[in-house]
Amino acid sequence: MKCPICKHGDTQAGIASITLERDGSTMVFKRVPAEICENCGEIYHDEKVTHSLLVQADQAAKGGVEIDVRRYAVA
Numbered sequence: 001m002k003c004p005i006c007k008h009g010d011t012q013a014g015i016a017s018i019t020l021e022r023d024g025s026t027m028v029f030k031r032v033p034a035e036i037c038e039n040c041g042e043i044y045h046d047e048k049v050t051h052s053l054l055v056q057a058d059q060a061a062k063g064g065v066e067i068d069v070r071r072y073a074v075a
């Protein structure tokens with residue numbers, strides 16, 4: 001797809017690492033499927049991936065995790 005940020009590049013399917021912070025918890029997800037802009041490097045995820053990341057981050061925050069690094073798994 002055309003990148004909505006720079007409106008110049010096209011996005012390519014790839015793998016990215018994502019960091020989320022929630023209530024003092026830091027979650028790092030590795031190997032997350034993503035669309036990455038070849039021009040500006042902006043990273044996009046589809047809704048399913050975004051939702052899954054947010055659910056996992058919420059669970060970690062509730063569990064009192066301070067920092068967690070995990071490999072992305074489809075929920």
Ligand SMILES: [Zn+2]
Nearest residue numbers: 003006037040
């Ligand atoms: Zn871009």
